[in-house]
Amino acid sequence: MPVRPSRRTVLAAGLAWPLATACSGPGGDAPRGATRITFWSALRGSQQVVDAFNRSQNRIQVVFRQIPSGDQGGYAKLSNAVRAGNAPDVATIEYPQVPGFAIDGVARDITDLVGDRLRAKLLPQALRLTTFAGRVFTVPLDVEPMVLHYRTDLFARHGSGPPRTWDEFTAVARKVRDDRSRLVAFATDGATQFAAVSWQAGAQWFDTAGGAWNVSLADAATRRVAGYWQGLIDEGLVFANGVQGRQGDAQIGQGLVLARLSGAWDAGAQMKARPGQKGKWAIAPLPQWDPAQPAVGTHGGSTFAVTRDSAHPEAAMEFIEWQVSHPDALRARLSSGTSSQYPAAPDLVEVGRKAFDRRYYGGQDIYRLFETEALKIRDGWTWGPRMSATQRVLQDGFARASAGQGTLLDAVRDAQRATMPDLLALGLATTERSS
Amino acid sequence: MTTTLARPESASRTPAPRVRTRHRQGTACAVLMAPFFVLLVVVFLVPAGTALWLSFFGADEPGLGFGPEHTIFVGFRSYAAVLADPTFLGGLGVVALYCLLYLPLLVVTSLGLALLLDSGVARLRGSARLALFLPHAVPGIIAAIIWLYLYLPGLSPVVDLFGKAGITVDFLGIHTVIPSMVNIALWSNLGYNVVVFYAALQAVPREVIEAAVVDGAGGVRTALRIKTPLIRASIVMVVLFTLIWSLQLFTEPMLLSQATPMITARFSPSMYIYDAAFTRNNYGLAAAASVILLMCTIALSYGVTRWTNRTREAAQ
Numbered sequence: 001m002p003v004r005p006s007r008r009t010v011l012a013a014g015l016a017w018p019l020a021t022a023c024s025g026p027g028g029d030a031p032r033g034a035t036r037i038t039f040w041s042a043l044r045g046s047q048q049v050v051d052a053f054n055r056s057q058n059r060i061q062v063v064f065r066q067i068p069s070g071d072q073g074g075y076a077k078l079s080n081a082v083r084a085g086n087a088p089d090v091a092t093i094e095y096p097q098v099p100g101f102a103i104d105g106v107a108r109d110i111t112d113l114v115g116d117r118l119r120a121k122l123l124p125q126a127l128r129l130t131t132f133a134g135r136v137f138t139v140p141l142d143v144e145p146m147v148l149h150y151r152t153d154l155f156a157r158h159g160s161g162p163p164r165t166w167d168e169f170t171a172v173a174r175k176v177r178d179d180r181s182r183l184v185a186f187a188t189d190g191a192t193q194f195a196a197v198s199w200q201a202g203a204q205w206f207d208t209a210g211g212a213w214n215v216s217l218a219d220a221a222t223r224r225v226a227g228y229w230q231g232l233i234d235e236g237l238v239f240a241n242g243v244q245g246r247q248g249d250a251q252i253g254q255g256l257v258l259a260r261l262s263g264a265w266d267a268g269a270q271m272k273a274r275p276g277q278k279g280k281w282a283i284a285p286l287p288q289w290d291p292a293q294p295a296v297g298t299h300g301g302s303t304f305a306v307t308r309d310s311a312h313p314e315a316a317m318e319f320i321e322w323q324v325s326h327p328d329a330l331r332a333r334l335s336s337g338t339s340s341q342y343p344a345a346p347d348l349v350e351v352g353r354k355a356f357d358r359r360y361y362g363g364q365d366i367y368r369l370f371e372t373e374a375l376k377i378r379d380g381w382t383w384g385p386r387m388s389a390t391q392r393v394l395q396d397g398f399a400r401a402s403a404g405q406g407t408l409l410d411a412v413r414d415a416q417r418a419t420m421p422d423l424l425a426l427g428l429a430t431t432e433r434s435s
Numbered sequence: 436m437t438t439t440l441a442r443p444e445s446a447s448r449t450p451a452p453r454v455r456t457r458h459r460q461g462t463a464c465a466v467l468m469a470p471f472f473v474l475l476v477v478v479f480l481v482p483a484g485t486a487l488w489l490s491f492f493g494a495d496e497p498g499l500g501f502g503p504e505h506t507i508f509v510g511f512r513s514y515a516a517v518l519a520d521p522t523f524l525g526g527l528g529v530v531a532l533y534c535l536l537y538l539p540l541l542v543v544t545s546l547g548l549a550l551l552l553d554s555g556v557a558r559l560r561g562s563a564r565l566a567l568f569l570p571h572a573v574p575g576i577i578a579a580i581i582w583l584y585l586y587l588p589g590l591s592p593v594v595d596l597f598g599k600a601g602i603t604v605d606f607l608g609i610h611t612v613i614p615s616m617v618n619i620a621l622w623s624n625l626g627y628n629v630v631v632f633y634a635a636l637q638a639v640p641r642e643v644i645e646a647a648v649v650d651g652a653g654g655v656r657t658a659l660r661i662k663t664p665l666i667r668a669s670i671v672m673v674v675l676f677t678l679i680w681s682l683q684l685f686t687e688p689m690l691l692s693q694a695t696p697m698i699t700a701r702f703s704p705s706m707y708i709y710d711a712a713f714t715r716n717n718y719g720l721a722a723a724a725s726v727i728l729l730m731c732t733i734a735l736s737y738g739v740t741r742w743t744n745r746t747r748e749a750a751q
Binding site: 075076079100102103104105109132133135137188189208211212213242385386388389392393395396399400403404405414417418420421422424425426427428429 | 493495496497498499500501504509512513515516517519520521522523608609696697699700701710711713714715716717719720723
């Protein structure tokens with residue numbers, strides 16, 4: 001039957017591709033005697049940062065390779081490279097995947113390499129997200145509090161301002177709804193968005209107390225958040241669809257969706273993707289459950305790891321420290337185009353504010369807003385050991401819920417049920433709560 | 436084959452030919468069968484053995500998992516994890532449903548077409564056979580791409596046409612993805628199975644058919660009561676092969692999953708294994724799931740063979 005060979009061909013191609021790209025040797029010529037390290041990232045502007053670093057000194061020569069983003073094959077490439085023994089010295093890992101790569105031994109324990117000077121430069125909440133059982137595994141580059149991006153012109157047409165609480169959010173959703181448009185789209189492909197709003201409400205999906213992974217996806221706070229969004233969906237106040245494809249693009253592009261809940265970085269992405277909507281957007285703090293005790297979760301953000309087999313961990317660490325804390329690094333990254341990355345080193349915020357072109361957001365000082373929001377990031381959140389898989393099952397459930405089968409809470413419970421076997425097979429100590 | 440080659444030589448020359456002939460036969464046997472055994476070992480036994488080993492051993496770190504790794508024997512832990520995973524069991528359910536739809540449809544349709552071709556009712560037999568067989572020459576992944584194009588709203592002329600008639604169809608909806616995949620498989624494999632059945636029908640002795648006609652059986656009756664029981668062995672073979680092929684459902688859902696969220700990353704057992712190994716980096720889990728799938732396949736094949744043997748004996 002012809003299906004079998006073709007299946008093998010696909011697999012073979014899939015397996016060969018990372019090998020083929022990983023085997024081709026790095027280019028560029030290093031100055032004599034310099035330590036040569038390699039760096040992989042999917043982040044835009046990384047080449048500019050690497051060039052700036054190589055110009056700034058002559059002891060370390062960084063060779064950069066742009067790789068696909070994590071879910072597009074970047075993470076698989078990294079895992080395979082480590083297994084094959086040809087991993088880069090420095091790799092880029094997003095927050096949710098840090099524990100997984102730490103457990104797999106891809107990210108090296110760098111506790112002893114992270115000096116007090118670097119620690120002092122970083123936002124403590126950000127560093128705690130990459131610290132497990134007292135050991136540091138990666139260094140945060142940016143930390144992205146979730147904010148409300150909204151269309152000022154369309155809000156004004158309905159006589160609305162940005163909602164400050166989730167009750168107001170519902171009220172605004174009722175007010176602005178018409179036969180074509182809605183306030184927001186609930187992202188059925190956005191497990192990280194859902195995680196961020198649950199995080200804000202006080203959810204604790206994972207924690208590592210007592211030397212075990214305590215899993216509790218459907219805790220009280222998450223149930224509240226799931227119920228809230230289910231209500232909005234059932235009442236027809238929000239769309240429920242994938243936001244990363246064409247449909248989501250069209251909804252924003254045609255003004256069918258008036259607002260978006262995402263990390264601070266999304267401002268830059270918006271500027272790049274839709275230059276025609278210049279001056280129509282503003283950013284507001286995320287609506288709160290209790291304005292007296294404001295909190296937010298984060299959505300997005302990257303960290304840097306030194307890989308297990310790196311021959312030059314000190315040099316790798318020096319490069320990482322420069323990347324996350326030196327003003328020239330941020331300037332180089334921002335020079336590549338439009339970015340609104342919120343640095344995890346608070347000293348760099350001023351650099352970002354100056355470099356950012358405010359005209360798109362009608363002169364709004366969005367970095368000032370991010371600064372106040374970053375301080376509200378609820379401390380104590382921990383990502384799980386197989387977060388990509390957990391998120392994917394969650395999204396599968398969201399998609400089914402949007403097609404009328406099951407609810408958002410069912411999706412959360414299914415995600416927990418499908419996560420436990422993974423952890424069990426990895427030999428981790430686990431406990432389950434509130435399923 | 437070897438005996439016919441060796442005989443004339445041994446008869447004409449050596450006085451004590453027996454031992455040497457047997458020796459030569461043994462060598463010829465070994466040479467001719469070596470490729471088979473080499474391939475069996477390299478592409479089946481070694482991978483299966485590796486999977487078995489992976490499923491019973493794990494690189495463990497105690498507690499939270501951040502410490503140094505040690506490879507230890509973990510017993511049936513990975514198996515317990517797979518069997519406790521609702522997504523794996525869901526995948527088995529999907530495949531069961533797929534088989535339930537696909538198997539009868541494929542067997543009945545291809546048998547019907549083969550009988551039609553054989554009966555002489557159909558004109559242009561040669562071209563009909565070619566037309567039916569042609570899709571089978573299209574590799575599965577290409578077939579899936581073609582059908583994906585026909586299923587996707589916004590791209591598909593079919594969906595467009597229905598839309599103009601005021602009918603909204605969603606071929607990739609929550610209840611339609613499995614029938615849509617059955618359709619792709621049917622399109623690909625129908626012709627092949629028609630040819631298998633048609634070839635078997637050619638071997639049915641003409642006297643038997645003539646006797647049936649003389650006894651007054653019509654065309655339909657001859658087809659159903661005489662010809663079909665006589666090609667029973669082919670039917671069993673087709674059922675068996677299709678069953679094994681269906682259990683490994685992978686290409687079509689993998690490709691369609693790009694276009695619809697209704698096909699999850701762990702939609703079928705094969706996709707579960709792929710996902711466990713390559714996106715979850717959980718090789719123990721993937722290996723255990725592979726072994727379980729292999730066991731299921733062996734058990735089902737054995738069951739089908741036993742069941743058909745028993746019914747045949749009962750019939751006789």
